[in-house]
Amino acid sequence: MSAEIIDGKAFAAEVRAKVAEHVAKLAERGIKPGLAVVLVGEDPASQVYVRSKGKQTVEAGMESFEHKLDASTSEADLLALVDKLNNDPAVNGILVQLPLPDHIDEDKVINAIDPAKDVDGFHISNVGLLATGQKAMVPCTPLGCLMLLRDYFGSLSGKSAVVVGRSNIVGKPMAQLLLRDSCTVTIAHSRTKDIEDVVRQADIVVAAVGRPEMVTGDWLKKGAVVIDVGINRLPPAEEGAKGKLVGDVDFASASDVAGAITPVPGGVGPMTIACLLANTLTATCRANGLEEPEGLTA
Numbered sequence: 001m002s003a004e005i006i007d008g009k010a011f012a013a014e015v016r017a018k019v020a021e022h023v024a025k026l027a028e029r030g031i032k033p034g035l036a037v038v039l040v041g042e043d044p045a046s047q048v049y050v051r052s053k054g055k056q057t058v059e060a061g062m063e064s065f066e067h068k069l070d071a072s073t074s075e076a077d078l079l080a081l082v083d084k085l086n087n088d089p090a091v092n093g094i095l096v097q098l099p100l101p102d103h104i105d106e107d108k109v110i111n112a113i114d115p116a117k118d119v120d121g122f123h124i125s126n127v128g129l130l131a132t133g134q135k136a137m138v139p140c141t142p143l144g145c146l147m148l149l150r151d152y153f154g155s156l157s158g159k160s161a162v163v164v165g166r167s168n169i170v171g172k173p174m175a176q177l178l179l180r181d182s183c184t185v186t187i188a189h190s191r192t193k194d195i196e197d198v199v200r201q202a203d204i205v206v207a208a209v210g211r212p213e214m215v216t217g218d219w220l221k222k223g224a225v226v227i228d229v230g231i232n233r234l235p236p237a238e239e240g241a242k243g244k245l246v247g248d249v250d251f252a253s254a255s256d257v258a259g260a261i262t263p264v265p266g267g268v269g270p271m272t273i274a275c276l277l278a279n280t281l282t283a284t285c286r287a288n289g290l291e292e293p294e295g296l297t298a
């Protein structure tokens, strides 16, 4: 093991402290940012995630509104809730937890959110703004990864980056952000030929695949910086126990070759929540015509 460990948990605490500091300044003007999180159904992993978001939102001095809806909630009822939140002045940020149940059209719901309150950055307007280099709400997970990379390298200009995964919520926006920081970007996916060789070219590897420990040390160039987005729960060793949480990168073999690597847990996950709070603060500042805090957006 020779790689430096990139401590996302510690970095996320710093981001949250910066957010809290700025939120305290807004309080002097009588402004309190509010984040609404909507959860449809009872997925246990999502429930844990929603709970920790709520807790950290309150700790940062913001208002947290949680809406837990039954898995059988109709699309129309969900759209009505989104409309209500769009028109609620106490709500500056709206997050609808994905995935949604099959009977609900995800794109329709996401695109019903007011883009100015779209703290996930998934609305087509924000996707287009990011792709054209305009001021957008930037998706939290890629933003968190970018912050870690900028902190590690200083400048990313000219680095070769391979993003493994092309989802709308991680892979594609990650590639946009790296491109914006002047990396030479390759996006790999399930149809990529000789994917190991493609990944081995990269100075920066971002893995967002959803396949436990897929990227192994022999896929990496010596000294590559590896950002592991994956959150996978392995089957528990015994009945009733909790399975181990692992990333999309095989940490043991990768850390022998990489220059630096993020762990799972304690890497990208905490950064995602910190960036969600940062985005809520940014949205609040924009809504009130106030200056945005520095270093908390892309």
Ligand SMILES: NC(=O)C1=CN([C@@H]2O[C@H](COP(=O)(O)OP(=O)(O)OC[C@H]3O[C@@H](n4cnc5c(N)ncnc54)[C@H](OP(=O)(O)O)[C@@H]3O)[C@@H](O)[C@H]2O)C=CC1
Binding pocket: 141, 164, 165, 166, 167, 168, 169, 170, 171, 188, 189, 190, 191, 195, 208, 209, 210, 211, 229, 230, 231, 232, 248, 268, 269, 272
């Ligand atoms: N830490 C955090 O905050 C977050 C973590 N995650 C985690 O990140 C991971 C990815 O999430 P998400 O982007 O939503 O996942 P998706 O399932 O939406 O996308 C996965 C991507 O990986 C590609 N892929 C799948 N199998 C392979 C393979 N064998 N070789 C190469 N590429 C492959 C798919 O390719 P194709 O398009 O060709 O099918 C797809 O583009 C998951 O583990 C998820 O839990 C997600 C969000 C936030």
Ligand SMILES: Nc1nc(=O)c2c([nH]1)NC[C@@H]1CN(c3ccc(C(=O)N[C@@H](CCC(=O)O)C(=O)O)cc3)C=[N+]21
Binding pocket: 048, 049, 095, 096, 097, 098, 099, 120, 140, 141, 231, 245, 264, 265, 266, 267, 268, 269, 270, 272, 273
């Ligand atoms: N609209 C929407 N936006 C999202 O951003 C979104 C989503 N839906 N659906 C689900 C995924 C997943 N996701 C995570 C965020 C933080 C951790 C996190 O904090 N993980 C901890 C460990 C948590 C644990 O122990 O279970 C860590 O990695 O250290 C994990 C996963 C956001 N997502």
